[in-house]
Amino acid sequence: MQPDVKNYLDEVRLHLRLDPAIERRIIRELYTDFQDRVAELRASGLSERDAIKAATRALGRPRVIAQRMYEAHSKGSWTEAALASLPHLIIALLFVSHLWHNPFLAPAAFTLIVGVTLYGWWHGKPSWLYSWIGYSLLPLLIGGYAFRSTIVKAVTYLFWSEGSLPSAWLMMLVLALIIFSLWIIIRTTIRVVKRDWLLTSLMLVPLPIMGGWLFDPNGAGNLFQGNTALLQPLDGPMALALVCLAATSAIFIRLRQRVLKFVALLAVGTIAMTTVVHYFGSPSGFFGLLAISLLLLAFLLSPALLEAKVGHGEQRGEAWWQSSSLEEPSVNS
């Protein structure tokens, strides 16, 4: 394939940010169009080189095609919007009913969420999946939090030679859990960033809220000590913030334009997270809240920086979109 054509198609793909199966189909279709156009130009008497240049020019600007293709595919159905908002609503329901500490309901909710996430992950990664992934990562954070005293004991002993070292098997268990959790979180984040950093932000948006609730000294610190009653005043704000996120996820799926998705996610996400942080009682004052808002905004924008580092899509050779058979690739979003 001519370098001009490959560069052009790579440029289109770089800005598509769609399901890989759809990207493959789009590039394949543009390539066949390009072949038709070159053949026609050659028949009119142009040299191959000139025909390729003219055909590439005639296709239009890669960014424009990519943006319009994105808009053709980015709007999900109402069912997809409902599915995207569902994990937020499930967790919100646990808070609003004050049942999040129920030994059966909370694990059952997370088992359901992880199950749906795994199903979606192995069935084409549809766009509604990304809000489920965020909650699926939470048990890893909770696991890390549950072993915090062991970690603190080990670090204190190793660096300051104070106290005693926890038992070897417990240390190995905690270490394995940390390594596994980090591996899952980093690998998942990179995989999602390679598809679209905006979906990564959608995926990560519940984590500061749930993490804040979990790690707040006045929050879930009491959870593991059995003082759940002290946490109940936070249930209302938590449920409200999660309902906001549910609405944002649904709007995100229904919107066609990328810039509107971006604005909706960042605006509502930051407001919801700041509200919850405010209810935790820290920090106080306008500037404290402003600082927290900016930090949370930076957190939601961080996947964009990561994308600049890891790139979009997977490294592929020439004509990567062409399959050996003409069977339609699965299209799920």
Add this chain to the structure above:
Amino acid sequence: MEGNIPKYAPDLLRGNTDALLLFLIEEHPTYGYKLIKEIERRSNNYFQFKEGTVYPALHRLENDGLIEGEWQELPNKQERRYYRITEKGRQVLREKIAAWQGFTTAVNLVFNPARG
């Protein structure tokens, strides 16, 4: 849409691109590049669509269930994605044609009241 067309034509065409594509696809299953050329030919080069207009429209129509695409391999091994209209697409096309005819009739009545 590109080309040397009157200033207000894009406004007129907006919303009718789908109808043009559906109409041609209803005649017989066809592919993107052929549609671009056919629209050019039938309009005496008045409409000069670019790929950036036609393919997103085709994909949107397919996502809406108005057309169906299928890859086919030609004898020379070249692949093409052919689109065919669905029953839902036919109904939408009828509605779009009726709406367009009603609109143009009304505009003509205003412009040429004597004919009414």
